[in-house]
Amino acid sequence: MWHRGAVEPLDASDAPDAPVPPLRVAESVLREPAHRVSRRAVVMWTVQALVVVALLLAAQVVWWLVDDAPSRTPHWVVGVVWLAAGAAYAVAMPQWRYRVHRWEATPRAIYTQSGWLWQERRIAPLSRVQTVDLERGPVAQLLGLASVTITTASAAGPVTIHGLDAPVARELVDTLTAAAVTETGDAT
Amino acid sequence: MSEDGGGGWRRLDARMLLVHPLETLVRFLPALLAILVFRASSDGSDRWELYAVPLLVAFGVLRWVTTRYRIAEGQIELRRGLFTKQTTTARLDKVRTIDLTAQLHHRVLGLAKVEISTAGGQHDRLVLDSLSVDAGRRLRAELLHRVDPAVTGLPAPTGAPVAVDEVPGDAPVPADDELLVRLDPTWIRFAPLTVTGLASAVAIVGFVSQGFSRFSQERSVFRDGASWVSRAPWWVDVLLLLGVVSLLAVGAYVLTFWGFRLTRNRLGTLHTRRGLLTNRETSIDAARVRGLRLDEPLGLRLVGARRLKVVTSGLLREQGGSDWLCPPAPAGVVTPLALRIRPDEAAVSGPLTPHGPAARQRRLTRTVVPAALVAAGLVAARLLWDWHGSLLVLVPLLLVGAVALGQDRYRALGHAVTPDHLVSRHGSLDRQRVVLDRDGIIGWKVEQSFFQRRVGVATLVATTAAGHQHYDVVDVPVETAYAVLAQVSPDLLAEFA
Numbered sequence: 001m002w003h004r005g006a007v008e009p010l011d012a013s014d015a016p017d018a019p020v021p022p023l024r025v026a027e028s029v030l031r032e033p034a035h036r037v038s039r040r041a042v043v044m045w046t047v048q049a050l051v052v053v054a055l056l057l058a059a060q061v062v063w064w065l066v067d068d069a070p071s072r073t074p075h076w077v078v079g080v081v082w083l084a085a086g087a088a089y090a091v092a093m094p095q096w097r098y099r100v101h102r103w104e105a106t107p108r109a110i111y112t113q114s115g116w117l118w119q120e121r122r123i124a125p126l127s128r129v130q131t132v133d134l135e136r137g138p139v140a141q142l143l144g145l146a147s148v149t150i151t152t153a154s155a156a157g158p159v160t161i162h163g164l165d166a167p168v169a170r171e172l173v174d175t176l177t178a179a180a181v182t183e184t185g186d187a188t
Numbered sequence: 189m190s191e192d193g194g195g196g197w198r199r200l201d202a203r204m205l206l207v208h209p210l211e212t213l214v215r216f217l218p219a220l221l222a223i224l225v226f227r228a229s230s231d232g233s234d235r236w237e238l239y240a241v242p243l244l245v246a247f248g249v250l251r252w253v254t255t256r257y258r259i260a261e262g263q264i265e266l267r268r269g270l271f272t273k274q275t276t277t278a279r280l281d282k283v284r285t286i287d288l289t290a291q292l293h294h295r296v297l298g299l300a301k302v303e304i305s306t307a308g309g310q311h312d313r314l315v316l317d318s319l320s321v322d323a324g325r326r327l328r329a330e331l332l333h334r335v336d337p338a339v340t341g342l343p344a345p346t347g348a349p350v351a352v353d354e355v356p357g358d359a360p361v362p363a364d365d366e367l368l369v370r371l372d373p374t375w376i377r378f379a380p381l382t383v384t385g386l387a388s389a390v391a392i393v394g395f396v397s398q399g400f401s402r403f404s405q406e407r408s409v410f411r412d413g414a415s416w417v418s419r420a421p422w423w424v425d426v427l428l429l430l431g432v433v434s435l436l437a438v439g440a441y442v443l444t445f446w447g448f449r450l451t452r453n454r455l456g457t458l459h460t461r462r463g464l465l466t467n468r469e470t471s472i473d474a475a476r477v478r479g480l481r482l483d484e485p486l487g488l489r490l491v492g493a494r495r496l497k498v499v500t501s502g503l504l505r506e507q508g509g510s511d512w513l514c515p516p517a518p519a520g521v522v523t524p525l526a527l528r529i530r531p532d533e534a535a536v537s538g539p540l541t542p543h544g545p546a547a548r549q550r551r552l553t554r555t556v557v558p559a560a561l562v563a564a565g566l567v568a569a570r571l572l573w574d575w576h577g578s579l580l581v582l583v584p585l586l587l588v589g590a591v592a593l594g595q596d597r598y599r600a601l602g603h604a605v606t607p608d609h610l611v612s613r614h615g616s617l618d619r620q621r622v623v624l625d626r627d628g629i630i631g632w633k634v635e636q637s638f639f640q641r642r643v644g645v646a647t648l649v650a651t652t653a654a655g656h657q658h659y660d661v662v663d664v665p666v667e668t669a670y671a672v673l674a675q676v677s678p679d680l681l682a683e684f685a
Contacts, residue, residue, distance in 0.1 A: 030634075030670050030684055109683045117638045123673075123680055124631035124651075153501075156658035157631040157651035
């Protein structure tokens with residue numbers, strides 16, 4: 001039998017961190033989900049951000065090579081602006097995300113919080129869950145992370161938890177699957 | 189209905205052999221015309237395009253021979269293909285809606301295309317093209333009503349009998365269907381007032397005017413007409429355009445909704461029937477209906493009209509108006525109709541809770557800022573590039589219009605929770621009030637953008653398997669969002685409170 005709190009975070013860093021300020025959204029009746037994602041998710045998001053920034057800078061290099069104009073000033077201006085924006089993004093976004101991203105599963109429902117500029121909380125009763133997926137991208141595999149996607153009958157309702165420790169993710173999938181199997185009906 | 193191939197397999201109607209070559213012909217008509225024109229200018233006598241005809245016929249025969257369907261063991265199976273046999277199955281209790289479509293050539297032959305939807309996606313559809321109208325209706329009765337076909341008053345189908353045990357012995361014949369609404373021809377006056385009507389009219393005008401401009405080189409009638417139009421004062425042109433557009437919108441309305449009729453049978457299945465040339469019948473299983481949507485676009489609102497749609501799983505959104513329960517009609521007709529389908533006065537027509545000053549501020553920001561940018565652009569154009577000064581008249585018009593639109597959009601915002609429904613309304617030009625069954629909600633989202641967090645509002649999203657898959661309560665104060673969530677799904681909230 002699975003009871004509330006069975007999926008305890010394995011990573012010590014998942015314990016509530018004191019310096020992280022609370023979100024405004026938390027000032028309501030609904031408390032925050034109990035668990036943070038893995039601390040290594042910050043690394044994953046940083047790598048993803050760097051890939052985006054690198055692609056933009058590659059465009060910059062192409063422009064440098066193609067442009068025949070003698071003046072290189074516009075290149076430097078645009079390049080510096082992009083570099084500054086990209087660096088800010090790669091530094092701030094992962095930290096911000098890590099402060100926001102949280103999750104919790106009980107025998108009856110799944111509850112997540114995610115995003116950074118746009119934030120959202122999702123709640124889905126397990127009785128309406130149709131599929132549970134575990135995904136591991138290349139970066140996530142290197143870092144020993146995984147993401148879990150829980151789909152309901154609504155096309156608008158998939159709940160995804162990114163950056164979980166792989167063992168935690170696997171345990172979550174097992175418990176969710178077990179809980180979903182006990183429910184009958186077509187979940188619509 | 190044709191011969192039984194054993195195992196309860198049935199074939200499409202043999203008359204479909206005529207339909208397919210015809211449809212292919214129509215599809216390739218432009219290409220054929222091009223060939224004919226080309227032929228006229230060349231000396232070749234080789235009629236090679238005629239080789240296509242036997243190919244088309246053979247293809248049709250092949251399709252007829254290889255396509256079979258049956259109802260057995262609580263499933264409907266569709267089998268087709270020669271080399272790659274493809275079998276599609278759907279459990280009967282998953283069937284949500286059934287569409288019978290008869291285009292003009294189908295109607296001449298007494299045929300109808302049957303589309304069976306089992307869920308929201310395209311790949312979850314079974315299409316039988318085509319059955320005879322009677323066979324199609326009988327199949328529909330078998331699938332949706334799951335009754336002994338004998339009570340439908342039609343000859344029994346050749347397929348295996350379906351479950352009869354759940355049907356009461358004294359099942360009345362379909363003649364008892366309750367007529368909910370029938371198109372009143374005077375409602376056609378609402379046609380030019382809807383965006384869809386106008387859009388189709390504009391599309392037709394654009395298409396036709398392009399055709400005209402091609403001919404106008406040679407045909408003096410068109411040339412004279414065109415020069416008359418260009419000489420006439422501008423208001424005559426505007427009136428002319430309005431007249432043509434209205435006429436076309438009316439035409440589109442008549443084509444789509446002529447003979448519209450909504451009935452409900454004793455099992456609660458909703459059944460619509462409509463169309464002047466193309467006949468379309470849609471049946472919606474009552475168990476799949478998750479609510480209603482009352483549309484009040486600006487044009488209709490000004491003349492006190494509404495239209496009604498159903499929120500159900502298994503209908504495709506892009507599927508030209510299958511979800512309409514009532515075409516644009518006076519509110520005095522639509523509201524009682526909605527109440528007959530969802531007898532919840534507070535949800536269908538009751539007052540809604542407004543969303544407060546932050547929501548109003550956001551509505552105004554969103555309309556005034558773009559208008560101000562355009563206005564600034566006009567002023568800049570006047571100053572920098574010396575555009576005509578009369579364009580500056582637009583500046584105050586734009587700003588006043590933007591404020592009015594923002595205010596109206598705020599007035600639309602509202603929500604309510606009744607014992608059975610969650611109600612949400614939003615929009616100005618395209619205002620809609622959604623009455624969603626509380627037990628149709630299968631999850632929640634609370635979304636907040638950066639700016640929403642700053643002013644303490646959120647968008648509460650109820651996800652569902654029906655209709656648009658999600659219905660939003662926009663820019664509601666955060667506390668109210670969670671209060672609504674707590675009221676509708678108390679056990680869910682209790683898990684995390």
